[in-house]
Structures are given as structure tokens and as C-alpha cells.
Amino acid sequence: MNSPVELLGQVVADLDAVLRTDVVAGLNDVExxxxxxxxxxxxxxxxxxxxxxxxxxxxxxAGSGEAGFCGKFGCRTVGELLQRVLRTDAAGAGRVVKAAKAVRREVNLSSGAWLPARWPELRAALLAGTVGVAGVLAATGPVPT
Structure with a gap:
């Protein structure tokens, strides 16, 4: 089991195992x-x-005639795709898209190497689980783009 999809599939199965029982209701307050x-x-x-x-x-x-990522899956925008796949509302999808723009890394055209994100430490905090989408947006929201 090496692919991210397989790994997260196992996480879903593990969470389902927790939710299939009444174990949560029986936990004490500390638990x-x-x-x-x-x-x-x-x-x-x-x-x-x-x-x-x-x-x-x-x-x-631009001008390639190729369908973009979203178009390959029948959507016009990333927001629309996220609404369908994540089963979220437009506002939730928009927050994800905005957070992704804040931590996105571009590829250097001449070397092919990854460039740092606009907010590299914030991206690191996101990947470490220190902050979530709300934290990324709270930190970057007041800063003009």
C-alpha cells in the first residue's frame, strides 16, 4: 500500500470502524x-x-486546446469540482481554492525546480497539521495579493 489514495482509503476504513460502534458515547470526559x-x-x-x-x-x-483538469471531470472551475467531490458548498470550495493559491508552488521554467510558495512557512505549517484552511486564510486574508 503505497499510493496516497490507498493510504487515505485505509484511514477512511479505520474511521468507519470507530463510527460503527457505540464506543464514542461510552468514553469518559478525558477520553x-x-x-x-x-x-x-x-x-x-x-x-x-x-x-x-x-x-x-x-x-x-493557453491556446493548447486541451481540457483543463476540471474540464476532464465535467466541471468548469476548481470550485465547482470541489463542491461535487468534497460535497461542500460554494463558500467552502472557495476557501480551499484561496488557501491553495496562498501555498501553491510554481515550477521554475528554466530549471524545472520547484520554487518556494509565496508563504513557505505557512505552507510548512499546513503540511505539518499546525494550521488548517482557516488558519491559512486568517494569516493571509489581511494581506493584499
Whole structure:
């Protein structure tokens, strides 16, 4: 099991195992607090996976005639695609797109190497699970683009 899809599929199966039982209701207060803490860790990392994936989507080459990433899946925009795939509303999809723009890395045209994100430390904090989408937007929202 090496692919990200397989790894996250196992996480989903593990979460389903927790939710199939009444074990959560039977936890004491300290255990419930620990469960909430770990669930927050999981949530922030899932947000990081989503943001990193969206940030890695290449724009359609201008004039290429190729369908862009979204078009390949029947959508006009990344926001529309996220609404369908993540089952979120337009505002939630928009927050993900905005966070992805803040941490996106471009490729150097001459060397092919990854350039740093506009906010490299914020990207590192996102990938480490220190902040989620809300944290990225809170940190970058007041700064003009």
C-alpha cells in the first residue's frame, strides 16, 4: 500500500470502524477530549491533503486546446469540482481554492525546480497539521495579493 489514495482509503476504513460502534458515547470526559484533539489533527491533515492537491493542479496551457483538469471531470472551475467531490458548498470550495493559491508552488521554467510558495512557512505549517484552511486564510486574508 503505497499510493496516497490507498493510504487515505485505509484511514477512511479505520474511521468507519470507530463510527460503527457505540464506543464514542461510552468514553469518559478525558477520553472524549483526547478523541476531539486527535480528530482535529486528522481534520487539519485532511485539509492539507486537499489544499496541496488543489495547489498542484496545473492551469490549462493557453491556446493548447486541451481540457483543463476540471474540464476532464465535467466541471468548469476548481470550485465547482470541489463542491461535487468534497460535497461542500460554494463558500467552502472557495476557501480551499484561496488557501491553495496562498501555498501553491510554481515550477521554475528554466530549471524545472520547484520554487518556494509565496508563504513557505505557512505552507510548512499546513503540511505539518499546525494550521488548517482557516488558519491559512486568517494569516493571509489581511494581506493584499
Amino acid at each position: 472524549k477530549m483526547e478523541l476531539l484533539w486527535v480528530a482535529g489533527e486528522v481534520q487539519r491533515r485532511v485539509e492539507a491533503v486537499v489544499v496541496e492537491t488543489v495547489a498542484s493542479v496545473d492551469a490549462r496551457p
